[in-house]
Amino acid sequence: MDEEVDPGDENVNSVLAQESSELFDVLSCQSPTVIMSLCQMMPSGAGWNMGHLAPTSSSAAVTERIKAILEYFRAASAADCRNFLQSMCILCENIPMRLESRLMSVAGYANNGCENSDSSALNEESPSSTSEQQLIKRPRIDHWEQYTAAVMSLMLRRWERLSEGLVREVQLENVWVSLRTANRGRDRPDQTPGPADRGSRTPEPDGDFGSLESKVTLETFLQGCAGKGPIPSSYLFVLLEFRQLNLISRPLSLSELLLRHYLQPKGGDNEKRAIVDYLLSNPEQSCWVLDGYDEFNSKLTRQEVQRKPLDPEKALPVADLISGLLNRQLLPGCTVLVTSRVRDVRDLEGISDKVGQLLGWDRYEIKEYVVNFFGVKGDSANRALGVQAADLLLSSRHLLAMSYLPALCNICCICLKHLLLEAETKLQSGDRQEERGSETRKKATEKELKEGQIAGERRGGSQDITMDGTNGRAQLPPTPAQIPSTLTQVYLTVLGAFLSHQSGKKGNSDKAKTTKPPQSTDCRLIAQSQYQSELCELSQLAWRGLEENKVLFLKEDIPQDVLEFSVTTGLLSQVELRLEDGILVNAYCFIHLTIQEFLAALRIMTSNDVSDAQLKKRFSLKTRWMTKSDQRTVFTDSLHTFVCGLASQHCTAALVQMARASGGTGVQTWVQKRQALVLKLLNRMCHSNTLTGPKILELCHCVQESQDHQLAKEVVGTRPILELRNIRLLPNDIDALAFVVNSVGDNGIGLDFGACSMELECLDVLPRCQYIHYLSFRSRKYGDKFAEKLSSILPEFTTLRKLEFCGASLTATGAASLASALEKCPDITEINMSGGQWNVEILRTLTQFLPKFSVTNKIILNDSCSSVEGLVVLTGLLSNCPAVVELHIRLQSSQEPVQVSVVFSGGREKPANQTSKTLCLSCCGLLHTDLEGVWRSLGMSCDLTVLDLSSNRLGNKGLGKLLDVLPCLSNIQEINASNNGISMEGVVMLAGTLGSSNSLTEIHISNGGREQVILKFCSDKSDDKQQLRMFRLNNSSLLPSDVTTLCRRLVECRSHLELDLSNSSLEDDAIKNLLKVLPEMVSLQRLNVSNSISSITGALILVSCLTVSQRVTSVELRHQSEGFIHFDRVKTEHASCRLTHFSLDCNNLERLTEILEQGPPLSDLDLSSNQLKDEGVKCLMDSLPRLKITSFVNLSNNSLTQQGLFYVASTLCTCDNISGVEVSMGAEERCLIWFRHHRGSEKTLSIRESRLEQEHLVRLAEISSNCPSLTKLEFKNNLLQSEWIEDFAKELNVGQRGCSVSIEECWIRAEKAIHLVSRCLELSSNIQTIKVDQTTLHLSLMKPTELMSVSLVDCALEGHQLAPMWTIIQRCPSLTELDFSINSLGIEGAESLSSVLPSLPNLTSLSIVSKETCKAVAEKLSEALLQSTTVQCLNLSGHVISDTAAQTMTRMFPRLRSLNLSHCSWSPAEGLQLVTTALRQCVSLEGLCLDSVHLDENSRVCLAQALMNIHSIRSLKLNKIGTVMEPPEANSVLDLLHAMEGLKRMQEIELKGWRLADRAVEQLTRLLPVWTELRKISLSKTLDGDQSGDKLLGALISCSHLEELYLCGNGLGDLTAARMALVLPSMTHLTVLDISENTIGYEGSVSLSKAIICMKNLTKIQLTSVGTSELCAVVASLAHCPLIQDVGLGWNNCGDEVALELARVLPFCQKLNRIDLEANSVTVFGVDALVRALQSCPAVQLIKLWRNKVYSTEAHRLSLKDRRLNFSST
DSSP: OOOOOOGGGSOHHHHHHHTHHHHHHHHHTSOHHHHHHHHTTSOGGGSOOOTTOOTTOOHHHHHHHHHHHHHHHHHSOHHHHHHHHHHHHHHOSOOOHHHHHHHHHHHTTOOHHHHOTTSOOOOTTHHHHHHHHHHHHHHHHHHHHHHHHHHHHHHHHHHHHHTTTOSSOOOGGGSOEEEEOOOOSSSOOOOOOOTTOSSOOOSSOOSOTTOOSOHHHHHHHHHHHTTOSSSOTTSEEEEEEHHHHTTOOSOBOHHHHHHTTTOOOSSOHHHHHHHHHHHHHOGGGEEEEEEOGGGOSSOOOOOOSOOOOOOTTSOBOHHHHHHHHHTTSSSTTOEEEEOOOGGGGGGGTTTOSOEEEEOOOOHHHHHHHHHHHHTSSOOHHHHHHHHHHHHHHHHOHHHHHHHTSHHHHHHHHHHHHHHHHHHHHHHHHHHTTHHHHHHHHHHHHHHHHHHHHHHTTTTTOOOOOEEOTTTOOEEOOOOTTTSOSSHHHHHHHHHHHHHHHHHHHTTTSHHHHTOOOOSSGGGHHHHOGGGHHHHHHHHHHHHHHHHTTOOOEEGGGSOHHHHHHHHHHTSEEEEEEEOTTSOEEEEEEESSHHHHHHHHHHHHHHOTTSOHHHHHHHOOOOOSSOOTTSOOOSSOSOHHHHHHHHTSGGGHHHHHHHHHHTTOSSHHHHHHHHHHHHHHHHHHHHTOSOOOHHHHHHHHHHHHHHTOHHHHHHHHHTOSEEEEESOEEOHHHHHHHHHHHTTSGGGOEEEEEETOEEOHHHHHHGGGOOSEEEEEEEOTTOOHHHHHHHHHHGGGOTTOOEEEEESOOOOHHHHHHHHHHHTTOTTOOEEEOTTOOBOHHHHHHHHHHGGGOOOSSEEEOTTOBOSHHHHHHHHTHHHHOTTEEEEEEEOOOSSSOOEEEEEEGGGOSSOOOTTOEEEEEETSOOBGGGHHHHHHHHOTTSOEEEEEOOSSBOHHHHHHHHHHTGGGOTTOOEEEOOSSOOOHHHHHHHHHHHHHOSSEEEEEEEGGGTSOEEEEEOSOOSOOTTSOEEEEEESOEEOHHHHHHHHHHHTTOOSOEEEEOTTSEEOHHHHHHHHHHGGGOTTEEEEEOTTTOOSHHHHHHHHTHHHHOTTEEEEEEETTSOEEEEEOSSOOSOEEEEEESSOOOHHHHHHHHHHHHHSOOEEEEEOOSSOOHHHHHHHHHHHGGGSOEEEEEEOOSSOOOHHHHHHHHHHHHHOTTEEEEEEEOSSSOEEEEEEOSSTTOOEEEEEESOOOOHHHHHHHHHHHHTOTTEEEEEEESSOOOHHHHHHHHHHOOOGGGOEEEEEEOTTOOHHHHHHHHHHHHHHOSOEEEEEEETTEEEEEEOSSOOOOEEEEESSOOBGGGGHHHHHHHHTOTTOOEEEOOSBBOHHHHHHHHHHHGGGOTTOOEEEOOBOOOOHHHHHHHHHHHHHOTTOOEEEOTTOBOOHHHHHHHHHHGGGOSEEEOTTOBOOHHHHHHIIIIIGGGOTTOOEEEOTTOOOOHHHHHHHHHHHHHOOOOOEEEOTTSOOOOSTTHHHHHHHHHHHGGGOTTOOEEEOTTOOOOHHHHHHHHHHGGGOTTOOEEEOTTTOOSHHHHHHHHHHHTTOTTOOEEEOTTSOOOHHHHHHHHHHGGGOTTOOEEEOOSOOOOHHHHHHHHHHHHTOTTOOEEEOTTOSOSOOHHHHHHGGGOTTOOEEEOOSSOOOHHHHHHHHHHGGGOTTOOEEEOOSSOOOHHHHHHHHHHHTTOTTOOEEEOTTSSOOHHHHHHHHHHOTTEEOSOO
């Protein structure tokens, strides 16, 4: 830039010529009015006609005029030229300041009117107005220039002061500034404190460490002032420090901020006004630098709403002024530069246009600075020290980490200088003893050299001995033991260095002379005992500053002696501070913020004025992810790190000494307690599970500082992987990690460096981390150099198992480097190199190396392959690398990244054959032309088992090529070709292949081939026609022609075939075409048309398949639901037809019956849920005799009324082959007609919940009377009244065949029951037996007959209610049986009964089971029985028998044939009398029941003796008569068993709860072969284990007539179950088997299933809690039990597999009515299967499902689908 000169020194015309180009640009931007005014300054004689210049003139015309003006005045006189320039400066806008200043300088103040006599006269006002504007603008410009010059002078003076101690000059062009965009998302950027963020924003330090302003900022000022920077020198630079702004408490205006608190001008108010006016008029000519935002006490905010300009004259808080500048509300257009530490940049988001970050020094710059630091004096000795210092620094991780920040690098140099000089002092001391120990010194020197070289092992740092240039003496650096090993020790050494600096200045004092050199660097401050008091007070000052967030201290804040000490030592530096009133004063600050924090940490650890609570408040881990809500602080957050370091036991002695200087007592205990508190807080953090990656890393630093290895173990103890994401890592971070992870030992640990910024030097340190089994790097920042460096260290990780190197920016060179290193890592099992976006060259490189890898699991290469060419290259791995078993590639996906994974045998998710291989090329955009390349790369000799080509663009041509290579894929098991645009042409192709390929077994197609296309193969290549083949075509719209073509191709398939056309659209014509081809499809086994039939017409067409094909076994069609047609291999004998949930009218029914008449006989016909109503049912009933049905017709859920009930009931009369009718009109509408195979059998009618009226009963009595074979009538909960029942009993005509009637109503109890019984007996003479059991009336009718039995059991009767019965009973002399059990007869009832008994001459059986405790009842009854000599069967169960009753009974017992005294209670004497006296006389006794009676030892002996005399017993029940295991009781048990040897007519025996010992079991097994007529045996809880069970079953083989076997609770296992498999098949009459509560395993269940298969008469099996959940085999065997009715499988933890098997066998168990699945693990899936199976099982009445894995909401839903499911406990 040209220098400014006086007007007389420079030719004005020359200046105009020089600036013509820029003047032309300025004039081109002016208005036509200004151009016209300037044109008028030229004389009229010049030949220019300016009168036509208009605002609308073309741009070309204006350009020509501007050129003409400039050309004229370049040649005009100097006076005219000056006038022109002056007028231009006044009239024109936006002239650059530099240009305007030069023009005004050269034009001067000459009056335009005087000097330009030849020019055209301007308008009349022009001269005066121009002159006035000159007088205003020119002085304003002068004041502005003077003020900017003063600012530049101020900056130069400041720079000279700050540059005094610089080691080298600041070179702004060499300062690294990293530009980055502002973060506007919610993600948290890496806020890791970088090299320029560790306590200072200064990239270049000097000797005055108190200066906190940025030297780079000041250098920018100076370069601008010199005209070398990006901002012109004429601009105003305003440098404001936030630390100064903190002192301004009152509001102030913008001018006050500038002119009072920055630089006050020398002039008066006019000058200030002119400066401010110029600034407001030209804000773009100012640059505001706001330094140190991180020190600002307030927080700047972004204005979210539209910003309104602020009044610059209005007084505002300083924070609002700064916000106004940033938000362009003040001085819009000015340049604002804000400096801050990285962590506070988030406050400026949305405000700043650009963000730049100053980067720290690299190793070269650090070394250069260190050498320069020691070489300032210029002598060779200091230069030699500089080389040593540089090597030492580069070898120390903590010193190097600090030195990336230049300010701290200077501190490190001071520390190293101190250490080196100390080493030199020691060496000199050794020289004085050289004569006495030169050899010793030589060895020590060699040892120090050797140890010193270790520290620089990985940095390339040297530890060479350098020679002093003056005397040749060797200069040895400190040994590694002397170099600080932690950051805290570094600062201890630094503190010692500054203290020794003070000692050096007092070197002549006696006190200094007597001071001995310290023994270690971290104790040096203690040795300097003369400064301990000052040091304590300085630490107190540092702590107070931390508490108050204060870094600047005034003189009055510091005691004078401490101030002098601190300034002298260099710990405090002096700075200028402008107070609020504008006065400059001296202030003081610590040389660095970390020094203040370290001294504050010393205060915490040595003074009890810092409480534990204050320590805990300050002790927290800091994250490197900063958010706007984080509390701002000026400090570097190093306090907790120093506290942790001082908690180390190595620092205890130093802390104790300093604590003593504070004047405390018992300091050692206190210090140790404070250290323990710190370690406890650290330990708590180690166990926290909420720490993020940055906090974990900070925790590692703290633990390293503490040097506590146990804490290191705690960190990794609960963290198998340390995740460090999105943070900047430095080598010292890795060093801290190494300290922690190396404590894990052989357990191993993982390190995840996700998106971390990491320099190559970090990798040099990484091998220090041992026992690493997982290592992850994920970032685009990692390139070839990073990969090369990583490859050099990978082999050192001998425990590494899994490596992730994702998202890297590699070329083929980097990939080759990394791959070559992986060859040397034989223990790696998994590699992830995703996100590389590699080209084909890199992929080829990888495939060349991969066969040499030792990877056993998988290699993941997601987002690393983007082309088909690359895909083909990778495909070759399956054939070229035998270890590769799976290759998955997915190139195109909107939801997920490109997926590429290479899987080895150890990485399979599911077990597979070692030779099987999988290739997945899904979503790769493959065309049919690309397949040839894939086949070539793959090779036809590979063992490919799974091939996935889904979601490509193969089309029918690609499918054809795929089918052509099938013969070459010899081991293929599955091919997926879904979503490849295949049409029906391809579908037909596939159908042909199913018939021609021996290995192809299943084809799954959806949407006509456009979606799913899956082929499955079998390993058996033989042409096995018995093997089932499946062709599934779902969700397709099938035209009639498509159906014909497809089926004719399937005709060629000769193996068993299943055709699935479910969820498709089948029109009537398509169904007709299907039926035309159906007879030719001789291999078809099942046709699935679920959800494909939408009309009843189509359904009826499908039903007609019964007439088209004789192989059809069943047709199952449900409207818009399941639909199946099953076929047999040969002609079927019986078929099944289920047509449900359609809407059938009479015409449909007529068509249906015509079809069914032409078809084969039906086993069952299900027309439920078809809205038949009464009319439809009548139509069907009329046709029913013509239909050949053998099992049942289901008409449930057809909205029947009572009239429909009559239609159905009438079939009992019209159809001889109908065996029963069941109708229920309740919540579960049910209507079933049962058929029988042979004529002449009995018939039943069951009506439930049908709301019958009296006339309905009359009609039913009429129908029943007309049915000669009707033998059983059941009415349940039909709301019948007593009178109706009485009339029904009267009207019912049963004839000689006899008929049983049961009527259940809830009101049949007590007196009403008595009344009903009495009325029925009065009105009907056909009643043979009458019984009320609880709420059910049972009638046995026959004509002619006499009343034989009356029973009123458990119906809440009381004795006084029986009176109406006696008159009737007394009129029935033929009565043989009376039963009044389980009622409350009382003494009154007993007496009235006793009075009646003598009048019943034929009474042989009396049963009065009691639930009372009155002895008088038994006494009264026994007296009456003594007189009733005809009674032979007596049941007095539950009575309390007194001595009187016992004596009476003994006289009656001899005539009894059956006696039941179960649950009776008596005294031992009474019991003994009954057993010894009475039973011995019962020589004709056939039945004896003594269940649950108390028999003592004597009674059992007597019972045994009695049994030896009774040879007629057929039934013996001795359940729970006592627990007998050991002698002497065991002897009485043996006696009882011996007494049974004579009971050879035994048919029923029950010994539940006996718990027989081995001898007793042996005796029992000897008895069983004698009981050849045995029908029932109950030995529950009698045996003792598997061996006993095995013996018993072996003996039971002779009981060939056995019908019921109860063995629950005996601890039986697989051995007994195996014996059952051998024994039970021979028991062909067995109907009931109960083996619950045993311990049978899986093998036992298999054995049991083999036995069940042979049990054709089994009706009930109980397997509750049998010990195994694997009962599928047992359930499957039930299909061979046609008579099974009750199955108990509860409490076995059975899962869905058992429920599914049960659903499969249900259709084979037509008589099954009850299933118990309580307390199992069946889910909704299993229950849904049962619901589907129940549709074909109308006989099932209940399935218990309580306590299964079904939520209540699902249980309710399922119960609504089928009410036979019971999820409750009752």
